[in-house]
Amino acid sequence: MFVGPSVFIMLALMTAPLLASIVLGLHYITFRNLDAPVWVGFQNYEEVLGDPEFWDSLEFTLLFIAVAVPARIVLGLMFALLLDQVTRFRGVFVAAALVPFVMTPVVGTLIFRDMFDRGGPYWYWMQQLFEYRLFMNSTTVPLLIIFHSIWTATPFAMIVLFAGLQTLPQESLEAARVDGASWLKQLWHVAIPHLRSLFVFIGLISIMDAYRVFDSVFVLTSQNPIYDSETIMYYNFQVALTFGRLGKANAMSVLTVLGIFVVLVPFLVMTYREQTEED
Amino acid sequence: MTRTDNPIARFIIYIALALFTLYNILPFTWTIMSSIKLPKDANARVPRFVFSPTGDNYSELWLNMAPEAFAPYGLALILIFFILVVIALSANRLPAPNSIVYMGCIFAGVIVALALPEIVNTAEFYDYLINSVIVTIGTVCVSLSIGALAGYGLARFRHVVSVYILVIALAFRSLPSMALVLPFYYLGQLSGLYDTHILLILCLVATNQPFTIWMLRSFFMEIPREIEEAAMIDGAGRLKSFLSVIVPIMWPGIITTGLFTLLLAYNDFLLARILTQINWTLPVGIAQFTGGEDPGHVTLAAAASVSVTLPILVVIIFFQKYLIRGLASGAVKG
Numbered sequence: 001m002f003v004g005p006s007v008f009i010m011l012a013l014m015t016a017p018l019l020a021s022i023v024l025g026l027h028y029i030t031f032r033n034l035d036a037p038v039w040v041g042f043q044n045y046e047e048v049l050g051d052p053e054f055w056d057s058l059e060f061t062l063l064f065i066a067v068a069v070p071a072r073i074v075l076g077l078m079f080a081l082l083l084d085q086v087t088r089f090r091g092v093f094v095a096a097a098l099v100p101f102v103m104t105p106v107v108g109t110l111i112f113r114d115m116f117d118r119g120g121p122y123w124y125w126m127q128q129l130f131e132y133r134l135f136m137n138s139t140t141v142p143l144l145i146i147f148h149s150i151w152t153a154t155p156f157a158m159i160v161l162f163a164g165l166q167t168l169p170q171e172s173l174e175a176a177r178v179d180g181a182s183w184l185k186q187l188w189h190v191a192i193p194h195l196r197s198l199f200v201f202i203g204l205i206s207i208m209d210a211y212r213v214f215d216s217v218f219v220l221t222s223q224n225p226i227y228d229s230e231t232i233m234y235y236n237f238q239v240a241l242t243f244g245r246l247g248k249a250n251a252m253s254v255l256t257v258l259g260i261f262v263v264l265v266p267f268l269v270m271t272y273r274e275q276t277e278e279d
Numbered sequence: 280m281t282r283t284d285n286p287i288a289r290f291i292i293y294i295a296l297a298l299f300t301l302y303n304i305l306p307f308t309w310t311i312m313s314s315i316k317l318p319k320d321a322n323a324r325v326p327r328f329v330f331s332p333t334g335d336n337y338s339e340l341w342l343n344m345a346p347e348a349f350a351p352y353g354l355a356l357i358l359i360f361f362i363l364v365v366i367a368l369s370a371n372r373l374p375a376p377n378s379i380v381y382m383g384c385i386f387a388g389v390i391v392a393l394a395l396p397e398i399v400n401t402a403e404f405y406d407y408l409i410n411s412v413i414v415t416i417g418t419v420c421v422s423l424s425i426g427a428l429a430g431y432g433l434a435r436f437r438h439v440v441s442v443y444i445l446v447i448a449l450a451f452r453s454l455p456s457m458a459l460v461l462p463f464y465y466l467g468q469l470s471g472l473y474d475t476h477i478l479l480i481l482c483l484v485a486t487n488q489p490f491t492i493w494m495l496r497s498f499f500m501e502i503p504r505e506i507e508e509a510a511m512i513d514g515a516g517r518l519k520s521f522l523s524v525i526v527p528i529m530w531p532g533i534i535t536t537g538l539f540t541l542l543l544a545y546n547d548f549l550l551a552r553i554l555t556q557i558n559w560t561l562p563v564g565i566a567q568f569t570g571g572e573d574p575g576h577v578t579l580a581a582a583a584s585v586s587v588t589l590p591i592l593v594v595i596i597f598f599q600k601y602l603i604r605g606l607a608s609g610a611v612k613g
Contacts, residue, residue, distance in 0.1 A: 006429030013485030
């Protein structure tokens with residue numbers, strides 16, 4: 001009875017669209033024949049798999065995961081550990097860290113771009129200190145997209161890991177201290193094993209996010225294809241709305257969902273076990 | 280973990296944290312500065328931290344009229360909001376019940392906000408703000424009411440089906456919204472709901488629902504069963520005991536979840552971009568500032584950025600405690 005409305009919403013508005021996605025992916029649909037789709041079978045899938053731009057966007061998405069996920073975890077842990085060392089001004093440090101985290105991603109990217117654009121402070125300081133002139137090109141724009149994602153997500157990792165550090169088993173720490181273990185040893189033997197499930201949690205969230213990166217690509221490329229920085233989601237959007245190939249776009253999102261599920265299934269099985277064991 | 284006592288190490292730690300803070304807030308600070316610059320200052324080759332400020336960008340963004348013509352209306356608006364705040368603050372001394380006074384003040388504020396475009400010539404950006412507010416509030420309300428029921432049900436009735444629901448919800452949480460939004464776009468086009476607030480709210484509620492029920496469920500699990508059992512022994516039904524006993528003590532959890540839903544709804548760009556044509560929300564409206572050669576462009580984009588960010592920062596500063604608690608509890612549940 002209680003669960004009814006929520007399950008209804010999810011069935012009607014998530015399961016149904018997902019099924020619709022599968023069905024639409026088997027049709028040829030553009031804006032001109034919205035009410036009369038043409039059945040084409042797996043032709044859309046063949047087209048997606050044979051599309052070099054699709055593979056390029058997948059490659060960038062994987063690069064994004066390979067760089068951004070470890071960077072978020074390492075930086076988050078580093079600042080969580082620093083925060084753990086201090087008590088004064090802790091509130092100020094945390095409040096400031098929330099700014100990039102809560103900021104609307106579109107706005108955050110605009111702001112970030114202005115810092116690196118010609119005449120922006122970062123651009124100027126880089127030029128003064130390293131004599132490096134930054135241009136927006138197909139090397140720097142993808143890097144900026146990744147850097148922006150690290151900028152927005154590090155505070156999240158930091159707060160999560162900091163909360164985790166506060167729940168360390170005190171007995172183990174005490175035992176380590178009595179044995180004269182250094183701070184580094186405490187970190188390696190007590191804190192990191194204890195935080196392992198949080199690393200998995202942050203890692204999973206980051207991987208899911210990587211498949212969704214859209215806003216920052218939209219802003220930084222200004223829909224300019226020469227920057228070679230399309231993520232899966234952004235290319236999917238382009239296929240749907242710029243090229244008007246709704247059927248092909250649906251086939252592509254079905255493939256993306258399958259790709260995510262490969263990563264996700266072990267985690268889902270784990271959750272299922274956890275939940276049934278609790279009873 | 281052991282804290283270091285070495286003064287040099289402590290000094291370095293504080294420096295590192297201060298630099299981190301600067302790295303977090305410098306971009307937004309720079310944007311606030313740009314938003315009150317003249318184009319010639321904003322487009323300088325060397326960044327200018329000292330300049331003569333101007334309000335032109337904001338009036339160009341929000342108004343289709345000269346700022347001087349708006350001045351009397353602006354004063355009247357400030358006066359009206361001042362009076363409303365005073366009434367709300369003195370609710371305890373008024374003869375009417377508090378809730379009616381608050382509702383009245385909110386209602387009056389809404390009327391003024393909606394009537395404003397009829398009186399003064401506001402620019403499109405004002406319409407985006409109204410759209411954003413409607414969509415965000417609608418999403419938060421619908422999402423929380425059905426999510427709280429579901430979270431409560433899932434926390435209390437342990438059954439294989441509830442585990443299935445939770446696991447499937449988690450799988451949905453990971454879906455890229457593209458997989459959902461294209462069918463929505465298609466159905467919206469066919470049904471005529473395209474470009475309405477209703478479609479956008481429903482879509483946002485649906486995509487946020489898995490997250491909402493997981494979070495609310497974890498808060499409900501912390502409440503001992505005995506509390507509502509006591510109410511039920513006193514003769515209250517399950518729904519009644521839920522509404523009159525559980526919900527009041529759940530406020531912190533509901534606020535935390537609401538805050539995350541608010542962020543997701545307010546910040547959403549992709550869904551709003553695809554599901555609207557002219558009824559844009561703020562993030563879609565601001566995306567038009569992504570390119571352009573006009574020298575006034577940078578300052579206008581900065582003013583828009585500050586306008587979009589300030590409301591959310593005010594809300595977050597006010598409710599910061601709940602947001603951090605939510606992040607921390609999500610961490611422990613991992």
